[in-house]
Amino acid sequence: xxxxxxxxxxxxxxxxxxxxxxxxxVRRTYVDTYTLAFRLTGNEEDARDVAQDTxxxxxxxxxxxxxxxxxSTWLYRITAxxxxxxxxxxxxxxxxxxxxxxxxxxxDASYDPQAQLDAAATRSRLxxxxxxLPPRLRAVVVLRDVYDMPHEAIAAELGITESAAKVRLHxxxxxxxxxxxxxxxxxxxxEEDAHAV
Amino acid sequence: xxxxxxxxxLSEAADGGVLDRGARRHVETCxxxxxxVVQYRKLLRALHNLRTxxxxxxxxxxxxxxxxxxxxxxxxxxxxxxxxxxxxxxGGIAAAATAGAAGAILYASKSRRSRLLAx
Numbered sequence: 163x164x165x166x167x168x169x170x171x172x173x174x175x176x177x178x179x180x181x182x183x184x185x186x187x188v189r190r191t192y193v194d195t196y197t198l199a200f201r202l203t204g205n206e207e208d209a210r211d212v213a214q215d216t217x218x219x220x221x222x223x224x225x226x227x228x229x230x231x232x233x234s235t236w237l238y239r240i241t242a243x244x245x246x247x248x249x250x251x252x253x254x255x256x257x258x259x260x261x262x263x264x265x266x267x268x269x270d271a272s273y274d275p276q277a278q279l280d281a282a283a284t285r286s287r288l289x290x291x292x293x294x295l296p297p298r299l300r301a302v303v304v305l306r307d308v309y310d311m312p313h314e315a316i317a318a319e320l321g322i323t324e325s326a327a328k329v330r331l332h333x334x335x336x337x338x339x340x341x342x343x344x345x346x347x348x349x350x351x352x353e354e355d356a357h358a359v
Numbered sequence: 360x361x362x363x364x365x366x367x368x369l370s371e372a373a374d375g376g377v378l379d380r381g382a383r384r385h386v387e388t389c390x391x392x393x394x395x396v397v398q399y400r401k402l403l404r405a406l407h408n409l410r411t412x413x414x415x416x417x418x419x420x421x422x423x424x425x426x427x428x429x430x431x432x433x434x435x436x437x438x439x440x441x442x443x444x445x446x447x448x449x450g451g452i453a454a455a456a457t458a459g460a461a462g463a464i465l466y467a468s469k470s471r472r473s474r475l476l477a478x
Binding site (some may be wrong): 193194213218222336342 | 367395406407409413414417420427428
């Protein structure tokens, strides 16, 4: 499939049953999908499983994709749903910290060295803070604040109410703020988080 | 109004949400809450910037995904084939039954005509 074929054409061809077009869609999007899966699950092994499940599910339902949303948004929703299912199946969640040498490629090059250093330090603390969040809080903050997904869509894909999604978002943001900026949290609130909705 | 009363609203305020009059008045005069809003804004900006970063998967993921799809595609093809055969099988039975019924009707009407002619 030539790289000049745009995503919409590929999606249309895939909807018509062109397996080659679907494979090309996978080639063009799998790194993004893996990135979201990693951010939601917090570890490489789960992220790979979730990415694979996502494309299997997308393959089975591509003929029902109506094109109301962007293909990437549709795929993110499937990824979120697969991650939620995957994590809920696990009896024991792992909270491995993101290793310092995790291969991160920045697409947003900045030419201010000091700003770049500050941003790198904040980013590093943020990555560690995200990894330490319980999966149910991490999923909401990643989908809302990183991927700009509406509360309604987040609630639908995670199988929770919209108000529960908002409560989780608030708690996740507060915990991230405490960790990134070194603010001491309130013990009572932390206890609440342990039983978050 | 105290800091605790507005604490839950500060991250929303940093995200562009509108505070009610009482909460806004408190934040305008409270350095602690103002500092919190600033921290939330920085946090949200940092989170938003993560969107432009990609995590490179270890080699092999693409081929694993494509292999899974191929397998799913084959399963789908086999299912379609079996479904087609099943339809053909059911169709064959239905055709045979229809032919049998038509034959029986024809035989019955011929027998009746023969009896009438003989009588």
